[in-house]
Amino acid sequence: MTDNNHHRSTIEVMEAHVSVRRFRDEPIGHDLLETLIEAGTRDSTSSNMQACTVISITVPEHRKRVAELCSDQAQIHASAAFLAFCADMHRLELCAQMHDVTCDELGNTEAFVTALVDTALVMENVAVAAESVGLGICMIGALRNQPFEVGEALGLPRHVVPVAGLCLGWPAEVHEPKPRLPxxxxxxxxxxxxxxxxxxxxxxxxxxxxxxxxxxxxxxxxxxxSKVMCNLLGKVAQRADTGRFANKQGLNVQRAEG
Ligand SMILES: Cc1cc2nc3c(=O)[nH]c(=O)nc-3n(C[C@H](O)[C@H](O)[C@H](O)COP(=O)(O)O)c2cc1C
Structure with a gap:
């Protein structure tokens, strides 16, 4: 951990946030990574469901493959650690199996939203924890570009879908924080x-x-x-496989609830 960050308050850390896409060629120790993920999972979680799984991707060949599936973004290759955050209702399915209960409820929109919210909270918590020790972060929504292939590469069981990746590393660039909406x-x-x-x-x-x-x-x-957002409008619709993969995984986002 870097000394010059110890005195920063949580709010100062949050206010200094910028996405970092260039990293020094220095590893993140296993203990630090464990601390960050552990701190990240201390977030609030709907009904204590804890519907998030974090998969760290460190083996170079594996990282290369996953990076390719995320439009080969350079910051993934350059990062010291790359984490895939997945919405995970699989553990609930196992609970049902352990108690011989059926679990059709996992296939409705509310279950999916619950898992997505839990996952986003853990990811942001890990990000803030990382920034608090001087690491740079960049989230990678492109993990949803090819969800079927990502599911295969990460061995995702039923009821688990990729939400976003997180690059972590020691920053090799400094930026002014990007202003937010008033x-x-x-x-x-x-x-x-x-x-x-x-x-x-x-x-x-x-x-x-x-x-x-x-x-x-x-x-x-x-x-x-306003103009940049207009250009984005069409792009959001391009990830049609997000819903298709969720449906395949049994997190049926299009099923009508009755
Ligand atoms: C869910 C999510 C997915 C993102 N995906 C990407 C991505 O695939 N590649 C990238 O370079 N930045 C990605 N970003 C970073 C955003 O572009 C960035 O947060 C935004 O432009 C604001 O800039 P700032 O984080 O530097 O303040 C993502 C951010 C979020 C929250």
């Missing part, structure tokens, strides 16, 4: 805010993020957040 766009009082109010906040953020990229010397064709 708080009033996110924090509403008592009732959801008017669209006109929200558009004003978005418009303000468009200016803030454009100035940020300019101050960083980063050229983006049209850096306005």
């Amino acid at each position: 708080l009033d766009a996110v924090w509403h009082r008592e009732r959801y805010r008017d669209d006109d109010d929200l558009k004003r906040s978005i418009d303000a953020y468009d200016g803030i993020i454009a100035a940020f990229y300019e101050s960083q010397g980063r050229h983006v064709d049209d850096p306005r957040w």
Whole structure:
């Protein structure tokens, strides 16, 4: 653990968050990794269900294969550790087996959402723990690009789906934190805010993020957040296999509940 991080409060660590994509060629000790994952799993968890599994991928050939399935992002290769976070209802299935109970309930949307929320919480907890000791992190949603192949590579049993990866490593780059939406766009009082109010906040953020990229010397064709989000709209729909794989795994997100 790095000494210069010991005095930082949790809030300071969180406020300093940036995604790091370049890492020094230095390992993360096994004990530290264990501490981070253990701390990460101390999060709140729906009904103590603990519906998250973390798979560390360290063997070079294996890492190479998994990285390829995540559009071969360079930061995965460069990271000192790569963790795959999976929504996991398999353990509940085992509980049912142990007590000779049927578990059709695992195939509904609420079970799926519960497992996703649990998994996201553990991943963010591990990320904050890692940042608190000076590690850099980058989450990898591309773990869902080819879920069938990822499921095969990681040997995921029924009722387990990949949610996102997490690159960890000692940072080889320093960035200013990327500004977020003005708080009033996110924090509403008592009732959801008017669209006109929200558009004003978005418009303000468009200016803030454009100035940020300019101050960083980063050229983006049209850096306005609202425009970048428009370009993203189609991309979200591209991961059609997310739902298909969840269905195959028995986490049937499209089944009507009655
Ligand atoms: C669930 C999730 C998936 C992400 N997937 C990727 C990814 O595949 N590749 C990548 O470079 N960054 C990825 N990111 C990082 C985001 O791009 C980044 O958090 C966002 O642009 C804000 O920048 P910042 O984290 O530096 O503040 C992901 C973040 C989240 C939360």
